[in-house]
Amino acid sequence: MxxxxxxxxxxxxxxxxxxxYGMKDFAREMTGRSHQGNILRPNEFWAVRDLSFSVRRxxxxxxxxxxxxxxxxxxxxxxxLLRPDLGRITVKGRVQAMLxxxxxxxxxxxARENVYINAAMLGMPRADIDKALPExxxxxxxxxxxxxxxxxFSSGMKARxxxxxxxxxxxxxxxxxxxxxxxxxAFQEKCMRRMEAFRRRNKAVIFITHNLYxxxxxxxxxxxxxxGQVVTYGRSIDVVREYLDTQERRTIAEAxxxxxGYQPRAAAAERAxxxxxxxxxxxxxxxxxxxxxxxxxxxxILDREGQPCEELPFRSDITVRIHYETPNPILRPLFELSFxxxxxxxxxxxxxxxxxxxxxxxxxxxxxxxxxRLPLTPKVYRIMLWAFQSGHAxxxxxxRRTVASFRVTDEGVDSVSxxxxxxxxxxxxxxAVYVPRVWxxxxxxxxxxxxxxxxxxxxxTSSGAERGSGR
Amino acid sequence: MRVxxxxxxxxxxxxxxxxxxxxxxxxxxxxxxxxxxLFARNIAAQYRQSxxxxxxxxxxxxxxxxxxxxxxxxxxxxxxETRVPYPVYVIIGTVSFALFLDALNMPLGAIAAARGTLPxxxxxxxxxxxxxxxxxLLNFVVKTTLIIGVLVMFRxxxxxxxxxxxxxxxxxxxxxxxxxxxxxxxxxxxxDVGYTLGLVASGLVFVTPAAYxxxxxxxxSVITAWNPLTPLVMTARDLILHGSSPYMPTTLVLVGVSILxxxxxxxxxxxxxxxxxxxxxx
Numbered sequence: 067m068x069x070x071x072x073x074x075x076x077x078x079x080x081x082x083x084x085x086x087y088g089m090k091d092f093a094r095e096m097t098g099r100s101h102q103g104n105i106l107r108p109n110e111f112w113a114v115r116d117l118s119f120s121v122r123r124x125x126x127x128x129x130x131x132x133x134x135x136x137x138x139x140x141x142x143x144x145x146x147l148l149r150p151d152l153g154r155i156t157v158k159g160r161v162q163a164m165l166x167x168x169x170x171x172x173x174x175x176x177a178r179e180n181v182y183i184n185a186a187m188l189g190m191p192r193a194d195i196d197k198a199l200p201e202x203x204x205x206x207x208x209x210x211x212x213x214x215x216x217x218x219f220s221s222g223m224k225a226r227x228x229x230x231x232x233x234x235x236x237x238x239x240x241x242x243x244x245x246x247x248x249x250x251x252a253f254q255e256k257c258m259r260r261m262e263a264f265r266r267r268n269k270a271v272i273f274i275t276h277n278l279y280x281x282x283x284x285x286x287x288x289x290x291x292x293x294g295q296v297v298t299y300g301r302s303i304d305v306v307r308e309y310l311d312t313q314e315r316r317t318i319a320e321a322x323x324x325x326x327g328y329q330p331r332a333a334a335a336e337r338a339x340x341x342x343x344x345x346x347x348x349x350x351x352x353x354x355x356x357x358x359x360x361x362x363x364x365x366x367i368l369d370r371e372g373q374p375c376e377e378l379p380f381r382s383d384i385t386v387r388i389h390y391e392t393p394n395p396i397l398r399p400l401f402e403l404s405f406x407x408x409x410x411x412x413x414x415x416x417x418x419x420x421x422x423x424x425x426x427x428x429x430x431x432x433x434x435x436x437x438x439r440l441p442l443t444p445k446v447y448r449i450m451l452w453a454f455q456s457g458h459a460x461x462x463x464x465x466r467r468t469v470a471s472f473r474v475t476d477e478g479v480d481s482v483s484x485x486x487x488x489x490x491x492x493x494x495x496x497x498a499v500y501v502p503r504v505w506x507x508x509x510x511x512x513x514x515x516x517x518x519x520x521x522x523x524x525x526x527t528s529s530g531a532e533r534g535s536g537r
Numbered sequence: 538m539r540v541x542x543x544x545x546x547x548x549x550x551x552x553x554x555x556x557x558x559x560x561x562x563x564x565x566x567x568x569x570x571x572x573x574x575l576f577a578r579n580i581a582a583q584y585r586q587s588x589x590x591x592x593x594x595x596x597x598x599x600x601x602x603x604x605x606x607x608x609x610x611x612x613x614x615x616x617x618e619t620r621v622p623y624p625v626y627v628i629i630g631t632v633s634f635a636l637f638l639d640a641l642n643m644p645l646g647a648i649a650a651a652r653g654t655l656p657x658x659x660x661x662x663x664x665x666x667x668x669x670x671x672x673x674l675l676n677f678v679v680k681t682t683l684i685i686g687v688l689v690m691f692r693x694x695x696x697x698x699x700x701x702x703x704x705x706x707x708x709x710x711x712x713x714x715x716x717x718x719x720x721x722x723x724x725x726x727x728x729d730v731g732y733t734l735g736l737v738a739s740g741l742v743f744v745t746p747a748a749y750x751x752x753x754x755x756x757x758s759v760i761t762a763w764n765p766l767t768p769l770v771m772t773a774r775d776l777i778l779h780g781s782s783p784y785m786p787t788t789l790v791l792v793g794v795s796i797l798x799x800x801x802x803x804x805x806x807x808x809x810x811x812x813x814x815x816x817x818x819x
Contacts, residue, residue, distance in 0.1 A: 077815075084816055085726045092722055092812045096805060098551035145659050146545055149811045155545040169657035174582050186574040187660045189567070 067239055067270045068121040068144065073153030075114040075139055075294075076106060083109045103151035113139045115294045117153070121239075121287070126261070126271040128281040128302060130309060131291035137274045140291070141165060141241050144272065159238025159270075162188065166243065167228035173217035177208060177227060180216050184231045198234045205256070206230035226253055233260050240264060242273035258284065278306050282491040303490055307476060310494050314446045314473055318376065360396060360453050360463040363389040363430070365470045367449075379477040380444055380493070381500075381523055385436045386470070388451065391429065397457030398422040403435055404450040404466075405442065412442065412498040422456050443493045443500045444476040550808055561807060564661035571660060572667030579672055594679040598635055602628050605748040617750030621778050622691045629687075630747035632680045633709060633773040637766060638738050639676065640713025643669040644806075645724045645731055648813070655810075656817045662810055663803075666718065673710070684777070696780025705772040705788050711795035712769070719802035722809035726816060745770055765791055 078084035087110070091101045106112070114136040121127045129137040142148040143155060145163035170187055171180050181202055185195045203209045206226040216224065233240075240261075261284060264271055275281060281288050281302050288305035290297045298308045368385040369375045378384055386403055400423065402416035415435055417423065423433070448471035453464035476494060486492070493500065505519040550557045584590045605627045608614040619626040647669040648655070648662075655662070688695060724730035742748075744757065745766045752758045761767050768784035769791060775782030782788070 088726050088812045088816050089723065092809050095549050095551070095808045095812070098549045100547065100549055103547045142656070143545060146543055147656060147659050147811075148815055149547060150545055151547050153546070155543075157543045157545075159542070161543070163659065166657045170654040172578055172582055174585055175578060179578065179581065183574050183578050186571040187654070187658050189571075189660070192570060 067123055067158045068272065069154075069156040070117055070119050070140075070144070071154045071156075073114060073117045073140075073143060073150045073155060074103070074112060075136075075143060075148060076103075076110045076151050077113045077139075078107075078110050080109045083107075101151075112294045114143070114150075114291075117289075117291075117294075117296055119287075119289050119296075119299050121270045121272055123268045123270060124265055125287060126265050126273070126285045128285040128288040128305075129272065129274045129291060130276070130278070130281060130288055130305065131297075134293075135291040136294040137291055138165070138243055139294075141243050141272065141274060144239075145241055157239060161239045161241065162232060162235050162237030163241035164229070164232045164243065165241070167225040169228075171216055171224060171228070174215055176213045176215055177203070177219070178212045181227065181231055184228065185234070188232060188235055190235055202227075202230045202234050205234075207253075222253075229253075229257060233257075233264075237269070239270045239272070242271065244274050244276070278309070278495060279488060279491050282306050283488050306491060306494075310444075311475070317446050318471060318473060358453075358462075358464045359392060359394060359455075360399070361391045362451060362464060362469060363391050365389070365449070365451065367470055367472045368434075375472070377473045377475050378440065379475055380479055381439050381441075382474075383436065383438050384440045384472075385434050386449060387432060387434045388469075389430070389432055390427075390453075390464075391431075392427060392463075393429075395426045395428040396455045396463055397426050398455065399424070399427050399433075399463070400454040400456050400460075401433055401435070402452040402454075402466075404452070405447050406450060407442075407445050407447050407498045410498075412447065418454075440474065441500050442474050443496065443498055444474045444479070445494065445498060446473050447471060447498075557804070557807070561663075561803065565663050565667075568661035568664035568667055571664040572671065575664055575668035576671040576675075579668060580675070591679050594676045595683055598628075598631055598680060598683065601742070602631050602748075605631070609748075614749065615752075616748065617752070619750060621693055625687050625691050625693050625778070626774070627748045629684055629774045629777055630770055631742075632677075632684055633706065633770050634742060634745055634747040634766070635680065636673070636677055636706060637709040637713040637769070638741070639673045640670075640710050641717045641738065642734065643673060644714065644717040644721050645734065648721055648725055649731075652817055655814050662806075666714075666806075670710075670714070677706075688777075693778065695777060698780040699777045702773050702776045704785075704792060705769045705776065708769045708788055708792040708795055709766070709773070711792065711799050712765070715795055715798035715802050718799070718806050721806055722813065725809075725813045741766070 078087055087107060094101045117136075117140060119127065129140060131137055139148065141163065142165065143150050144157065145161060145165065147163075147165075170184060172183070175183070178199070181199060182192075182195055185198075186192070190198070200209075203212060206223075206229070208223060208227060211219070211223075219227070242261075258280075261271055261273075265284075285302040287300060288302040289299045290305050290309050297312075298305050366374045366387040366389075367376065367378070368387055369378055370383040372385070388401065400417040402414060402418060404414045404416075405412045415437065448468050450466055451464065451469040452462070452466035455461050455463050476490060479490060479493065502521060502523070506515040507517040507519075508515055587593065602624070605614065605616075606624050609616050609623050609627075616623060616626070644666060647665040651665055654660075720730055720734065724734070744760045745764055746761050747770055751761045751767060751771070768787040772782040772784040772788040775784065
């Protein structure tokens, strides 16, 4: 229903240039000459470059990307508000666009009058508006304020009114620009249901969103734009995955660029903590002013084959290998590894619970901590290390600090029988810890389960075989 | 929802004139209902916040006419031999001339007022012009009460052929629209056009024989002779007061030219709108 072929659009950074170019292009148009769409004049840039995609009946396509990526420009071209400078857009059927809720509303007129004008602007005949008015007001939940001037409405109420009008029109192709971001939760839910109904009636929907949950749950395909160019175009789940992967890799790369070696980045809280310790240490003259008694030479993350890595599949085994050096003997050492995501502790592997190491360590050595089937969801994590001596009293021998970071990928999630509608997005954006569980449904307590739901994990993701009777 | 089976490409629209004209006719037809809504909205929005309402439609006109009448009675203005009481003469003249002026200023104003909506909603833009035209006509109807009032007050008889006055009046309206719409593209991009229009309008009233008979000598006689508004304003007044006008043939030619010019500026308007909307931003 929508076919976009090699479309480009350029904009101008300077207003004055833009006005002059506008006159020139208009002059060329008036004389029937094509304007040179493929050439960038001074101060011009490509807002959209060589964009191609198609949307068929019953499909929903999401446009994702950062601000200024060209998403709204694309939507405006699809709506015919902007003409492409290159390429071709073909749209079959009636198009309805909602680029901004409440555009064209007049504040001094009543809700009813505004509905009539807005609907007329969107092309609805008067008789149809008369018929649809009660439903519009009911959907917007504004039956009681029909005659109230719009200037007394909250922005949420205006948005609800506008959405109710626009979706009442029953177009073949619906274009939406982040309009679902408004309104309270109940209203958003209503909007989602209406869009889903659209899709089921074989209509096409194209919408812009920053909400990856919406992309995964509501869209069949997605286009990820960056600086006007397509980064990925394909199944929505693949685009979401690549989008998140890239964001996370960026986080790691930034962390590496800021820090050095195995100590990527001290977060703000950590820096503050270290500063306080530094000050305390300066006060205590008795303590050696130099570094910790236990020096951390390197920390490695190993996968289940024992190979150093920075990325691990979901539910994989992990080994943290710590190379240390201590000139003086340390009695009954205790190590502690904290796993953090977004500067929040997710869990701690600590020998304060598990028990102390050998009677004494001295010189160079290695300590490894192995965790089977790491219960962390796909995200970026960092590890903070802390070490103690528990000889006569508990004393700190290595200051708590970040020693490594790694990423859990969603590789292999496909082979896990997770059939929830938002499996991938919740795993990736939801809480950090994943605990396997079993859901049983019974007709009555104590009977045989009528249904069992359990995620099944493939062999590759863990060292041992998984038991499972999921369905 | 008006867009059905659309193709958007950078190819100049003039290369497919058939499609262009079909689109113009389709949008004109499609915009009638919206134009009516917009017209009603403009009226409501304008008068809901005003206590005097329609008085404002005639107030500027009354002021201008009063000044002319005052100047004339003081002997400061040589209006010439008008054959009817001067107030009758000047009010018919200024009401007719105001029709042209309103039409001239309307398109740029209508587009400027819709600046917030144009980049957000794709609707037939002809509706803005139609709504503006309806507003001009309504104001004109209100103003004709002035003419009727003054005719009754001075007991001036009106000939039956006065109904032909719609021809020169249509000429004034169409000429104003043609020029006003033609100025939309450049006027929307550059504010200078709007400023210039204001200046020209205030000067134009003095070089058009709205408040005086066309002079026989001097520079003004040359200007009024070449001013295309002269025959239109003169015909309108002559038809009401005398039932016929020597300017009628010229008026008919001018009406024809105005219709043609209006069509051409409509084409220019359509071709320009995408470029203008692009530069209105969000």
